[in-house]
Amino acid sequence: MSTSMNSDAVVLTDVRKQYGEVRALAGISLVVHRSEFFGLVGPNGAGKTTLIEIMEGLREADAGTVAVLGMAPVPRTVPLLRRIGVQTQSSAFFPRLSAREHLETVAALYGAPPEAVDRTLALVGLTGAADTRVKAISGGQRQRLAIASALTHDPEVLFLDEPTASLDPQARRELWTTLRGLQAAGKTIIYTTHHLDEADALCDRVAIIADGAVVALGSPRDLIGGSALPSKVLLAADRLSVADALLLDGAEDAVVEGDSLVISTTSGGRLLTAVGGAVGLDGVETRTVTLEDIYLELTS
Numbered sequence: 001m002s003t004s005m006n007s008d009a010v011v012l013t014d015v016r017k018q019y020g021e022v023r024a025l026a027g028i029s030l031v032v033h034r035s036e037f038f039g040l041v042g043p044n045g046a047g048k049t050t051l052i053e054i055m056e057g058l059r060e061a062d063a064g065t066v067a068v069l070g071m072a073p074v075p076r077t078v079p080l081l082r083r084i085g086v087q088t089q090s091s092a093f094f095p096r097l098s099a100r101e102h103l104e105t106v107a108a109l110y111g112a113p114p115e116a117v118d119r120t121l122a123l124v125g126l127t128g129a130a131d132t133r134v135k136a137i138s139g140g141q142r143q144r145l146a147i148a149s150a151l152t153h154d155p156e157v158l159f160l161d162e163p164t165a166s167l168d169p170q171a172r173r174e175l176w177t178t179l180r181g182l183q184a185a186g187k188t189i190i191y192t193t194h195h196l197d198e199a200d201a202l203c204d205r206v207a208i209i210a211d212g213a214v215v216a217l218g219s220p221r222d223l224i225g226g227s228a229l230p231s232k233v234l235l236a237a238d239r240l241s242v243a244d245a246l247l248l249d250g251a252e253d254a255v256v257e258g259d260s261l262v263i264s265t266t267s268g269g270r271l272l273t274a275v276g277g278a279v280g281l282d283g284v285e286t287r288t289v290t291l292e293d294i295y296l297e298l299t300s
């Protein structure tokens, strides 16, 4: 057992979990490095929450080994609990208290010093709402308070299960800034999301989970770069017929979607040259492969 500063944040080896007949995790092995922003993505029921709860020590794996900061999360021990932060659900709030009073209570439960409260409010961008009652704060502020509740004891590893679920786009982007700030402060962040654009924007590495197994693992850039999926060239449908598009050098498929002709290719340069030669490039758009395309290919 090691608690050295250099140990990885999380090491999972062949982790399995079964709920009765349901096989939730079919043997997951992965390593999360220190200070890494690590995303778990996958369809509903893929096993993400089960996996994160096993790392948190809330559930026990049936088989395999789990090490968080070099320690086993089960049985739960104070030395490890002091070093990890687990996002609470907003139902765990004290609604009649102000955001600051709520955090003061949480900090006291953790034995964190009083000055941790203002530091944490600032870290998650809640200083301005500190005196607002919990029941009156916005959805975005509520999520930030949930994250703040996991942070008063200044943990090294932070577990967040869908922290941006049910937020509007503006609040979601604001929370991204908060999460980036936490990573800049040196935290290791392990989180789940259904937003692939978000995983792409925030994560150093992403594990795509399907049916309880890791089906892809890497940085968004590497996953996208290593994909053989086609990119797309779009132009107004009245400028070129599907039949003529299919004759272009590099064209692999062509369909009309709405008022656009969408041509698929794995040779974007050749196709663009051919489109330019046929109808000119004015108004032509390109859509490169996204993490969401890869996700859908692997999980559908």
Ligand SMILES: Nc1ncnc2c1ncn2[C@@H]1O[C@H](COP(=O)(O)OP(=O)(O)OP(=O)(O)O)[C@@H](O)[C@H]1O
Binding pocket: 019, 022, 023, 024, 042, 043, 044, 045, 046, 047, 048, 049, 050, 051
């Ligand atoms: N306590 C439980 N008892 C029985 N089955 C469970 C339990 N928790 C989860 N499951 C089942 O285990 C599988 C994995 O569920 P889990 O919640 O880990 O997936 P998930 O990827 O987090 O899904 P979602 O994206 O919907 O949150 C599912 O089939 C789910 O129904």
